[in-house]
Amino acid sequence: MAVLDLKRKLEILADAAKYDASCASSGAKKRTSLDGKGMGSTDGKSICHAFTPDGRCVSLLKILLTNFCVYDCAYCVNRVSSNVPRARFSVQEVVDLTLSFYRRNYIEGLFLSSGIIRDSDYTMEQLVRVARSLREDHDFRGYIHLKLIPEASAHLVQEAGLYADRLSANIELPREDSLKAFAPEKDVRTIKQAMGLVRLGRESAKPDPKTKAQPKRFAPAGQSTQMIVGADAARDDEILARSEALYAGYGLSRVYYSAFSPIPDSSARLPLAQPPLMREHRLYQADWLMRFYGFTQAEIAGSSVDGMLDLAVDPKLAWALQNRDRFPVDLNTAEREVLLRVPGLGVKSVDKLIASRRWRRLRLEDVARVCASIARVRPFVIAADWSPGGLTDRADLKAKLVAAKPPEPQQLSLAL
Amino acid sequence: MKIVRLAHETDFGGWRRAARALRSAGVSPEAVAWTAGEQAQLGEEVTVADGDCAFPVPREFVELARDVVLHRDPARFALLYRLLWRLRNEPGLMHVATDADVARAMELRKGVERAAYRLKQYVRFREVEDDKGAAYVAWIEPEHRVLARAAPFFVERFANMRWAVLTPDACASWDGEALSFSPGVSREEAPADDAQEDVWRAYFAATFNPARLKVKAMTAQMPKSLWRNLPEAQVIPRLIQQAATRAETMVGAPHTEPSKRTARAVARSVRDGTFDDAYVPTSVADVWTAVQACRRCDLWRDATQGVAGEGPARAALMFVGEQPGDQEDLAGKPFIGPAGQMFDKALAEAGVPRAETYVTNAVKHFKHEPRGKRRIHAKPNVGEIRACRWWLENERRLVRPKVIVALGATAGQAVFDRPVSVSKDRGHPFDLGDAQGLITVHPAYLLRLPSHEDRARAWKLFVADLRAAWELAGGSHAEGASSGA
Numbered sequence: 001m002a003v004l005d006l007k008r009k010l011e012i013l014a015d016a017a018k019y020d021a022s023c024a025s026s027g028a029k030k031r032t033s034l035d036g037k038g039m040g041s042t043d044g045k046s047i048c049h050a051f052t053p054d055g056r057c058v059s060l061l062k063i064l065l066t067n068f069c070v071y072d073c074a075y076c077v078n079r080v081s082s083n084v085p086r087a088r089f090s091v092q093e094v095v096d097l098t099l100s101f102y103r104r105n106y107i108e109g110l111f112l113s114s115g116i117i118r119d120s121d122y123t124m125e126q127l128v129r130v131a132r133s134l135r136e137d138h139d140f141r142g143y144i145h146l147k148l149i150p151e152a153s154a155h156l157v158q159e160a161g162l163y164a165d166r167l168s169a170n171i172e173l174p175r176e177d178s179l180k181a182f183a184p185e186k187d188v189r190t191i192k193q194a195m196g197l198v199r200l201g202r203e204s205a206k207p208d209p210k211t212k213a214q215p216k217r218f219a220p221a222g223q224s225t226q227m228i229v230g231a232d233a234a235r236d237d238e239i240l241a242r243s244e245a246l247y248a249g250y251g252l253s254r255v256y257y258s259a260f261s262p263i264p265d266s267s268a269r270l271p272l273a274q275p276p277l278m279r280e281h282r283l284y285q286a287d288w289l290m291r292f293y294g295f296t297q298a299e300i301a302g303s304s305v306d307g308m309l310d311l312a313v314d315p316k317l318a319w320a321l322q323n324r325d326r327f328p329v330d331l332n333t334a335e336r337e338v339l340l341r342v343p344g345l346g347v348k349s350v351d352k353l354i355a356s357r358r359w360r361r362l363r364l365e366d367v368a369r370v371c372a373s374i375a376r377v378r379p380f381v382i383a384a385d386w387s388p389g390g391l392t393d394r395a396d397l398k399a400k401l402v403a404a405k406p407p408e409p410q411q412l413s414l415a416l
Numbered sequence: 417m418k419i420v421r422l423a424h425e426t427d428f429g430g431w432r433r434a435a436r437a438l439r440s441a442g443v444s445p446e447a448v449a450w451t452a453g454e455q456a457q458l459g460e461e462v463t464v465a466d467g468d469c470a471f472p473v474p475r476e477f478v479e480l481a482r483d484v485v486l487h488r489d490p491a492r493f494a495l496l497y498r499l500l501w502r503l504r505n506e507p508g509l510m511h512v513a514t515d516a517d518v519a520r521a522m523e524l525r526k527g528v529e530r531a532a533y534r535l536k537q538y539v540r541f542r543e544v545e546d547d548k549g550a551a552y553v554a555w556i557e558p559e560h561r562v563l564a565r566a567a568p569f570f571v572e573r574f575a576n577m578r579w580a581v582l583t584p585d586a587c588a589s590w591d592g593e594a595l596s597f598s599p600g601v602s603r604e605e606a607p608a609d610d611a612q613e614d615v616w617r618a619y620f621a622a623t624f625n626p627a628r629l630k631v632k633a634m635t636a637q638m639p640k641s642l643w644r645n646l647p648e649a650q651v652i653p654r655l656i657q658q659a660a661t662r663a664e665t666m667v668g669a670p671h672t673e674p675s676k677r678t679a680r681a682v683a684r685s686v687r688d689g690t691f692d693d694a695y696v697p698t699s700v701a702d703v704w705t706a707v708q709a710c711r712r713c714d715l716w717r718d719a720t721q722g723v724a725g726e727g728p729a730r731a732a733l734m735f736v737g738e739q740p741g742d743q744e745d746l747a748g749k750p751f752i753g754p755a756g757q758m759f760d761k762a763l764a765e766a767g768v769p770r771a772e773t774y775v776t777n778a779v780k781h782f783k784h785e786p787r788g789k790r791r792i793h794a795k796p797n798v799g800e801i802r803a804c805r806w807w808l809e810n811e812r813r814l815v816r817p818k819v820i821v822a823l824g825a826t827a828g829q830a831v832f833d834r835p836v837s838v839s840k841d842r843g844h845p846f847d848l849g850d851a852q853g854l855i856t857v858h859p860a861y862l863l864r865l866p867s868h869e870d871r872a873r874a875w876k877l878f879v880a881d882l883r884a885a886w887e888l889a890g891g892s893h894a895e896g897a898s899s900g901a
Contacts (some may be wrong), residue, residue, distance in 0.1 A: 006615070010622065012622075014619050019625070033575040041577070048637065050538075051634040052634065053635075081672055104542070104610065105554070193720055200747065244786045249791055261648055265672050277628060356511065356513050362514060370514055
């Protein structure tokens with residue numbers, strides 16, 4: 001085999017890693033390099049250093065250590081039966097590349113995953129070696145996200161948590177039986193066990209108020225996971241139920257939804273079509289509603305059609321249109337939880353309205369100054385100078401709002 | 417009309433002094449014009465003496481003003497003075513985000529914050545060599561005058577590196593010990609290239625997915641106006657242009673068939689996935705492995721793993737609880753959570769060595785309801801208890817206990833295969849054919865009792881039940897028995 005130069009390896013191993021949607025570098029504890037020998041800082045917030053033409057942010061150097069893999073997961077570009085070019089980085093090469101990019105302010109840190117080579121423990125050990133070298137040899141204080149290889153031993157997970165800010169194990173598919181069918185070597189139980197280990201690790205890293213001993217650090221930025229959308233037949237309500245269960249069970253920071261995308265050399269067992277990007281977008285919106293707006297999965301599922309979210313309107317508007325008896329709400333008196341359910345009002349808008357109304361009665365033009373589109377809000381609220389009258393209950397309200405709405409960022413036609 | 421000339425474009429101190437003086441002199445906003453630096457003279461300029469506002473100014477306003485002066489909007493000083501003017505009669509004004517002036521000032525602040533953030537995002541250092549070694553120099557054109565605001569970020573991040581950020585307004589440099597500022601320079605002062613940029617561009621291109629082209633989503637965050645200072649932006653037009661063809665090639669390319677090995681593995685897993693009733697576990701270790709594949713009811717779906725019993729292969733005494741809880745589900749062991757700790761304490765007091773008993777649950781998967789970041793215990797129903805009884809029967813057959821203690825009503829249902837009442841049936845053994853059955857409370861019940869007296873009474877009864885069960889099973893209360901044989 002010809003020896004690949006570093007740039008070519010990077011192209012192969014970045015291409016191989018890009019189907020993982022996780023990009024954030026958030027949640028880490030505040031730290032700087034002022035009292036250290038190396039470089040790096042985090043303050044809990046994610047910084048995006050570039051955006052590629054798919055609209056995704058580049059925050060971390062997201063690569064695989066190798067795309068050689070003994071597994072044959074049908075949805076994955078790196079499965080053993082795929083004919084993509086293969087490459088493998090040495091531990092030192094990943095360390096050098098990370099430092100070189102970080103030093104030039106291209107990245108916030110490293111997101112490292114790998115194909116399964118030899119066995120789970122060997123692979124996990126390689127990932128841990130990279131993180132250990134960055135932290136111990138170079139006093140690197142930037143962000144590190146390590147992928148957990150399911151079935152890796154608990155002591156390796158423990159060590160990974162010592163060096164990494166965030167860990168993740170991908171649940172891959174919303175339905176367990178599709179995982180069985182598409183990824184025969186993977187087992188949903190071992191994936192969940194890995195998540196369980198992370199949760200237990202994080203709980204044991206909390207300082208004990210009795211002994212006051214400072215336990216070893218463990219993945220302070222928590223864990224995330226990814227679900228591929230559109231590869232199996234799972235409906236949106238199933239996907240959201242799965243997310244709800246994962247958030248509750250393992251204290252995840254994020255569930256990433258990744259529209260199944262055509263890959264070079266794809267398997268005969270999967271659909272070859274444009275990725276369902278709008279569906280992915282609606283799932284993120286619904287996920288947001290569950291985490292920050294007090295919606296339950298059941299409420300969102302209740303306003304879906306046959307378990308699928310409406311692609312024409314966002315899930316909050318879909319819910320409001322189904323539950324019009326709850327509207328209009330009075331902007332000058334309604335409670336925060338109620339205001340959060342008004343279409344077109346986000347968390348920030350609601351907080352501003354609540355602060356403002358202590359000083360003056362809100363009129364419609366006041367509201368317009370703190371929200372993106374007053375046209376969407378108007379049918380659902382009462383203000384000092386406004387009542388929607390019959391508007392709230394009009395049969396064609398949905399059509400009117402869809403027509404009035406500025407187009408959402410959609411996938412551009414491939415013909416351009 | 418009075419004209420106030422400030423020393424420079426971000427002269428917050430000067431603005432504050434002048435604004436205080438003007439405000440205390442009662443000069444209305446309409447009667448003041450603001451200018452900064454060396455611009456052409458427009459009218460009569462005033463020099464203002466130091467003054468003080470005759471009323472307290474909220475801290476929120478001072479902080480906002482500090483941000484807003486960094487904006488390039490020429491009207492920013494006038495806007496701030498108008499807000500200051502209004503604050504006297506409207507002390508709560510800063511909380512009214514819906515007010516037009518406040519909203520505008522907030523918008524300017526947002527612009528300044530975004531520009532400061534963009535500086536952190538889009539600075540691209542280039543490596544240069546001098547007599548002291550490597551140093552890193554960047555050229556960037558910030559939308560607003562935020563360099564001094566953002567510079568500490570680079571100090572904290574690159575404390576052990578020598579670096580400089582050059583902009584048309586000002587330059588910041590760090591020599592490893594101190595941060596210093598100097599006047600702005602032109603682009604020509606910055607290094608022209610860095611060999612690593614070619615590698616960075618290769619990464620940028622490879623991490624792009626041509627099947628998800630969304631140009632607007634990119635430019636919303638990384639507008640074209642910034643591209644000239646971003647090395648990776650050079651390849652963007654090519655990536656966009658080739659995306660359609662690349663995506664079509666992927667969609668149109670012939671499929672790859674899965675390897676034979678995979679086809680066999682799929683066939684095998686489909687077979688394994690449907691649980692086989694004819695399977696007979698031959699050891700408790702078998703039970704542990706096999707329960708992971710159990711599909712006799714739906715509880716496996718949201719659980720982490722099945723939690724079978726724990727204990728010696730043969731034990732005279734078996735405890736049956738309800739189901740694994742949150743902690744048991746994560747760790748894969750029965751009775752280790754809060755109720756498990758209570759159980760351990762009670763066993764110790766009763767002189768029963770847990771290691772010599774077999775401890776299991778009526779239901780092997782954790783039934784729960786998600787609530788945000790928590791899982792709330794849910795009671796298994798009769799159907800689930802029945803479905804799982806198959807496992808309990810196998811455990812009983814293998815462990816061959818003389819005495820089985822059901823902890824709580826759910827366990828009672830499983831052990832006796834009929835509804836039982838703890839209060840009525842407690843205290844005397846039932847004949848189960850192969851063993852004697854006892855029922856007592858579940859240790860979680862003790863945790864739930866509100867009053868101290870009730871808890872103490874229930875605790876005594878529970879410990880007595882455990883001791884009686886141990887004696888019935890033929891166990892001895894040797895000194896220190898609780899620490900194991």
